[in-house]
Amino acid sequence: xxxxxxxxxxxxxxxxxxxxxxxxxxxxxxxxxxxxxxxxxxxxxxxxxxxxxxxxxxxxxxxxxxxxxxxxxxxxxxxxxxxxxxxxxxxxxxxxxxxxxxxxxxxxxxxxxxxxxxxxxxxxxxxxxxxxxxxxxxxxxxxxxxxxxxxxxxxxxxxxxxxxxxxxxxxxxxxxxxxxxxxxxxxxxxxxxxxxxxxxxxxxxxxxxxxxxxxxxxxxxxxxxxxxxxxxxxxxxxxxxxxxxxxxxxxxxxxxxxxxxxxxxxxxxxxxxxxxxxxxxxxxxxxxxxxxxxxxxxxxxxxx
Numbered sequence: 001x002x003x004x005x006x007x008x009x010x011x012x013x014x015x016x017x018x019x020x021x022x023x024x025x026x027x028x029x030x031x032x033x034x035x036x037x038x039x040x041x042x043x044x045x046x047x048x049x050x051x052x053x054x055x056x057x058x059x060x061x062x063x064x065x066x067x068x069x070x071x072x073x074x075x076x077x078x079x080x081x082x083x084x085x086x087x088x089x090x091x092x093x094x095x096x097x098x099x100x101x102x103x104x105x106x107x108x109x110x111x112x113x114x115x116x117x118x119x120x121x122x123x124x125x126x127x128x129x130x131x132x133x134x135x136x137x138x139x140x141x142x143x144x145x146x147x148x149x150x151x152x153x154x155x156x157x158x159x160x161x162x163x164x165x166x167x168x169x170x171x172x173x174x175x176x177x178x179x180x181x182x183x184x185x186x187x188x189x190x191x192x193x194x195x196x197x198x199x200x201x202x203x204x205x206x207x208x209x210x211x212x213x214x215x216x217x218x219x220x221x222x223x224x225x226x227x228x229x230x231x232x233x234x235x236x237x238x239x240x241x242x243x244x245x246x247x248x249x250x251x252x253x254x255x256x257x258x259x260x261x262x263x264x265x266x267x268x269x270x271x272x273x274x275x276x277x278x279x280x281x282x283x284x285x286x287x288x289x290x291x292x293x294x295x296x297x298x299x300x301x302x303x304x
Contacts, residue, residue: 028069028076029203033091036113041094043110044209045084049076052299054120054146055107056083057127060168060220063090063209067124068197068285074292078299079120084110086130089216090209098222101232104133111141120299122146125255125281126220129153129227135245136237144302145245146295149281151256152264153227154235158257164281168255171214182282184252190278190286197285239267244302246272248291250279272298 028048035042046064054075058066064083075081086106088096097103107130111119121142123131128150135145167177175198182197184190227234238245245268249258261273274294276283284291 028067028072029200033064033207033209035091036110038109038113041087042092043084043087043106043113044091045082045110047114048072048081049079051079052120052143053111053114053116053118054079054081054122055110056081057103057107057121057123057130058083058086059125059127059149060224061212061217062124062127063212065201065204065209067201068282068288069200069203070197071284071288071291074288075295077292078296082110082114085209089212089219096216096219098219098226100129100133100223100227101137103130103223104137107131107134108138108141117141118143120144120146122148122295123150124148124284125150126224128256129224132234132238133227133232135241135243136232136234139241139243142243144299145243146248146298147245148248148284148291149250149253149256150247151227151260152235153238154230155228156260157263158259160256161254164254169217171211181254181280183280183286184250184278186252187278190280193286197282197288239264242270244270244272244298246274246295246298248274248283248294249276250281250283250286251275251277252279253281255281270302 026048031046031048034045034047036045044064063085067083072081084106085092086103087094107121119142121131121134122145128147131145131147132153135142163180167180170177175195178198179185179191179194183194247261249261251258258275276287279286
């Protein structure tokens with residue numbers, strides 16, 4: 001495993017120059033929602049950009065609307081970025097699952113329905129667990145993994161901080177909740193980055209997703225318990241996997257502490273670990289440009 005600690009400024013946006021003209025058509029704010037019928041349910045998804053397909057799995061309670069558009073737009077400059085709602089959650093139909101294997105099946109079915117033979121799979125938080133499960137279950141489909149703000153499978157020493165349980169149980173997040181959950185409240189630059197990310201996410205006003213109702217939050221919690229129980233031996237399989245993986249973490253993640261990855265450092269031979277200082281559970285929202293650059297460079301320098 002390669003570990004990199006990044007010294008970053010939280011401003012992150014690149015300023016355009018007068019002699020450069022950028023022409024944009026479809027963006028993460030305007031891209032339409034599509035539906036794929038598969039095995040008796042509809043999977044809601046959005047597809048942006050072109051190139052190698054990159055399927056992204058969302059966080060706890062996350063929907064199509066909860067990705068920072070700046071991050072998606074930057075990644076979509078080099079990849080075909082596909083976000084989706086899990087079965088029975090958000091705009092997708094069907095019965096929600098409590099098992100990681102079933103969540104991971106959404107990735108397989110989405111790829112098959114779109115005619116994709118090889119994909120990069122990524123995931124944020126809960127979605128990183130789904131992505132890891134797919135990596136060990138469908139290695140013939142997945143060429144690379146990108147894991148953001150998440151835990152390795154199985155038993156981990158460092159646990160979720162109580163503040164995460166307190167704030168993540170609020171139905172409508174305020175900016176202050178988002179700062180605590182996804183950023184680093186002790187750093188002014190991180191709080192300012194949270195405001196910018198919050199404002200970018202709010203730009204989408206039509207063709208919106210729906211909130212995950214409280215009675216379905218338990219499907220995620222039980223999925224996390226299932227992932228930690230590791231009935232499929234994912235921890236050992238991830239440790240010996242030959243699929244290149246990039247892990248992007250903040251140095252103060254109130255949900256899944258980065259220290260849990262250190263226990264696997266000497267085993268994960270195809271994995272690179274990027275740690276953003278003074279950053280929280282959503283480093284790709286605080287540093288969208290740098291996170292996308294790391295993903296592109298990782299993919300380019302690992303056989304593509």
